[in-house]
Amino acid sequence: xxxxxxxxxxxxxxxxxxxxxxxxxxxxxxxxxxxxxxxxxxxxxxxxxxxxxxxxxxxxxxxxxxxxxxxxxxxxxxxxxxxxxxxxxxxxxxxxxxxxxxxxxxxxxxxxxxxxxxxxxxxxxxxxxxxxxxxxxxxxxxxxxxxxxxxxxxxxxxxxxxxxxxxxxxxxxxxxxxxxxxxxxxxxxxxxxxxxxxxxxxxxxxxxxxxxxxxxxxxxxxxxxxxxxxxxxxxxxxxxxxxxxxxxxxxxxxxxxxxxxxxxxxxxxxxxxxxxxxxxxxxxxxxxxxxxxxxxxxxxxxxxxxxxxxxxxxxxxxxxxxxxxxxxxxxxxxxxxxxxxxxxxxxxxxxxxxxxxxxxxxxxxxxxxxxxxxxxxxxxxxxxxxxxxxxxxxxxxxxxxxxxxxxxxxxxxxxxxxxxxxxxxxxxxxxxxxxxxxxxxxxxxxxx
Numbered sequence: 001x002x003x004x005x006x007x008x009x010x011x012x013x014x015x016x017x018x019x020x021x022x023x024x025x026x027x028x029x030x031x032x033x034x035x036x037x038x039x040x041x042x043x044x045x046x047x048x049x050x051x052x053x054x055x056x057x058x059x060x061x062x063x064x065x066x067x068x069x070x071x072x073x074x075x076x077x078x079x080x081x082x083x084x085x086x087x088x089x090x091x092x093x094x095x096x097x098x099x100x101x102x103x104x105x106x107x108x109x110x111x112x113x114x115x116x117x118x119x120x121x122x123x124x125x126x127x128x129x130x131x132x133x134x135x136x137x138x139x140x141x142x143x144x145x146x147x148x149x150x151x152x153x154x155x156x157x158x159x160x161x162x163x164x165x166x167x168x169x170x171x172x173x174x175x176x177x178x179x180x181x182x183x184x185x186x187x188x189x190x191x192x193x194x195x196x197x198x199x200x201x202x203x204x205x206x207x208x209x210x211x212x213x214x215x216x217x218x219x220x221x222x223x224x225x226x227x228x229x230x231x232x233x234x235x236x237x238x239x240x241x242x243x244x245x246x247x248x249x250x251x252x253x254x255x256x257x258x259x260x261x262x263x264x265x266x267x268x269x270x271x272x273x274x275x276x277x278x279x280x281x282x283x284x285x286x287x288x289x290x291x292x293x294x295x296x297x298x299x300x301x302x303x304x305x306x307x308x309x310x311x312x313x314x315x316x317x318x319x320x321x322x323x324x325x326x327x328x329x330x331x332x333x334x335x336x337x338x339x340x341x342x343x344x345x346x347x348x349x350x351x352x353x354x355x356x357x358x359x360x361x362x363x364x365x366x367x368x369x370x371x372x373x374x375x376x377x378x379x380x381x382x383x384x385x386x387x388x389x390x391x392x393x394x395x396x397x398x399x400x401x402x403x404x405x406x407x408x409x410x411x412x413x414x415x416x417x418x419x420x421x422x423x424x425x426x427x428x429x430x431x432x433x434x435x436x437x438x439x440x441x442x443x444x445x446x447x448x
Contacts, residue, residue: 036327048379058361082341088248140260165252168203177243184289203391280312
């Protein structure tokens with residue numbers, strides 16, 4: 001759990017609950033707290049929340065707002081504190097109950113903001129807070145930097161490098177459009193013999209293997225914790241594809257545009273808000289690999305077009321997706337949540353009966369104790385370990401495992417959690433999808 005320094009005399013104390021500190025949503029919480037001095041933020045994964053409550057008791061109700069960027073742990077907070085839920089996108093597995101019952105809803109794109117209103121959640125109950133990107137970290141490379149990155153990642157300097165970014169576990173029912181992605185590469189390769197791909201994200205070992213079987217150079221970057229390293233991957237690309245069928249963001253599109261890459265995307269989420277077709281990128285229809293190939297071929301053969309699209313993409317991000325803009329919208333969102341909570345509450349505010357509530361769980365002092373905070377930190381590493389084991393990224397999983405043990409190697413509870421994850425995945429004993437192969441792992445050279 002990360003605590004930001006208090007820089008405002010009366011900051012709003014926000015508990016961010018995310019899926020992982022080490023992926024897109026965790027970065028959103030981190031960036032918001034960094035760029036908003038009026039927020040005192042604590043960020044914790046839902047995995048760490050569950051494990052901490054199970055071991056030490058309920059959290060003390062010391063927060064003004066609980067912001068759920070993932071909603072699995074929301075039941076324990078209803079009626080106790082103002083709650084905000086984040087609606088990323090709708091798929092068959094989405095439970096809409098939390099969005100109807102929370103005090104306010106955050107949406108991340110106009111597409112889903114409007115959709116929620118159609119299904120009964122009024123716009124007065126929502127605030128659109130689009131994801132941002134660190135434009136100082138994600139920026140266009142100099143020619144020598146681009147060559148340096150390609151050499152580091154074993155990519156030919158004269159290749160046309162197509163980028164793609166996602167976690168394999170997010171590709172339920174081909175949501176990321178991987179079938180379209182692979183077909184488009186095959187079509188493009190017929191016209192561009194020196195085609196290469198760079199895939200950012202864990203779990204794509206089998207996809208990388210299949211691409212290489214088509215005689216297309218492919219590098220898979222399983223995982224990087226720092227955004228500085230992730231930014232280097234984008235600097236090695238020539239263009240970036242989003243082949244998804246459903247998206248809330250996607251944040252990688254923002255990162256690619258900020259890097260000055262020409263982007264081709266299906267009409268999903270933020271792409272509809274940011275890309276003006278042919279002006280700062282291309283919009284392709286769903287499941288249309290020939291369109292991705294055609295637009296890419298046009299970009300490859302027209303250097304002025306490539307430069308213009310990249311420059312306009314970067315300009316769009318600078319104007320519309322700076323993190324400070326998102327931080328400002330959060331003030332409106334949290335004010336709405338607190339107001340609705342007070343209006344709907346039929347019991348005294350938690351802060352008015354803090355002592356009695358804390359007696360049922362942790363005290364504030366216990367919560368901030370070294371033992372509890374160290375356990376929470378270990379749980380975050382265990383969560384990363386669990387995610388990487390599920391996607392058969394053994395090397396990265398081991399790094400998370402060692403980080404967890406380093407926090408307190410003599411904690412038997414910590415060892416039990418790690419061992420249980422290993423045992424559970426061994427019992428499964430089968431691939432979770434077509435793109436899941438424990439025997440194939442291509443890792444780029446060490447970071448520069």
